[in-house]
Amino acid sequence: xxxxxxxxxxxxxxxxxxxxxxxxxxxxxxxxxxxxxxxxxxxxxxxxxxxxxxxxxxxxxxxxxxxxxxxxxxxxxxxxxxxxxxxxxxxxxxxxxxxxxxxxxxxxxxxxxxxxxxxxxxxxxxxxxxxxxx
Amino acid sequence: xxxxxxxxxxxxxxxxxxxxxxxxxxxxxxxxxxxxxxxxxxxxxxxxxxxxxxxxxxxxxxxxxxxxxxxxxxxxxxxxxxxxxxxxx
Numbered sequence: 485x486x487x488x489x490x491x492x493x494x495x496x497x498x499x500x501x502x503x504x505x506x507x508x509x510x511x512x513x514x515x516x517x518x519x520x521x522x523x524x525x526x527x528x529x530x531x532x533x534x535x536x537x538x539x540x541x542x543x544x545x546x547x548x549x550x551x552x553x554x555x556x557x558x559x560x561x562x563x564x565x566x567x568x569x570x571x572x573x574x575x576x577x578x579x580x581x582x583x584x585x586x587x588x589x590x591x592x593x594x595x596x597x598x599x600x601x602x603x604x605x606x607x608x609x610x611x612x613x614x615x616x617x618x
Numbered sequence: 619x620x621x622x623x624x625x626x627x628x629x630x631x632x633x634x635x636x637x638x639x640x641x642x643x644x645x646x647x648x649x650x651x652x653x654x655x656x657x658x659x660x661x662x663x664x665x666x667x668x669x670x671x672x673x674x675x676x677x678x679x680x681x682x683x684x685x686x687x688x689x690x691x692x693x694x695x696x697x698x699x700x701x702x703x704x705x706x707x
Binding site: 493496497500501503504505507508510511512514515520523524527530531534535538539541542545546548550551554555557558561562565568569572573575576577579580582583584 | 622625628629632633635636637638639640642643648649650651652654655656658659662663665666669670672673678681682684685688689692695696698699700702703705706
């Protein structure tokens with residue numbers, strides 16, 4: 485059983501590298517993406533996959549059952565809360581009308597619903613259904 | 619330099635680079651929602667750095683800190699989203 489600590493270290497560093505790569509990609513994405521919603525699609529992956537694989541690395545590295553249970557609870561918590569907060573910010577940012585969509589945006593299906601919800605924030609001709617050209 | 623030291627240095631450097639990029643978006647963000655997303659990413663990267671520090675220093679107690687920071691950042695993000703949605707009505 486001499487290879488057991490080596491295997492544990494290798495698995496720990498493998499999951500550390502996966503999580504770090506996702507966090508670095510999230511940083512690059514929030515700096516370079518042209519739009520609020522594209523930026524959010526990057527940062528939510530850092531919240532779920534990056535922290536998730538770092539917590540899997542913690543679960544492999546620590547030997548106590550309390551630490552493993554805590555890391556598992558943190559994974560479940562991040563999986564639940566990260567999409568919820570991304571949904572709330574995306575909806576609020578769209579309805580706020582400060583956010584301009586990317587110039588190459590193809591489909592905007594939320595527009596007619598948002599026009600019904602907050603009619604004072606839109607131009608009068610924005611209520612029409614905006615669908616891609618067939 | 620052993621392989622352990624090299625891997626720890628590379629992961630810390632990558633996480634801090636992501637933190638710097640998120641802070642730059644927090645400074646220049648065109649709208650308030652961009653800044654809130656950047657703040658969310660800053661807290662996620664802080665959680666990552668704390669978890670990595672827990673593995674490097676072999677302290678399992680730091681996972682409690684991770685749980686508290688995750689809960690606080692979620693509540694702050696939800697509060698900011700509600701404020702953005704209702705501030706103009």
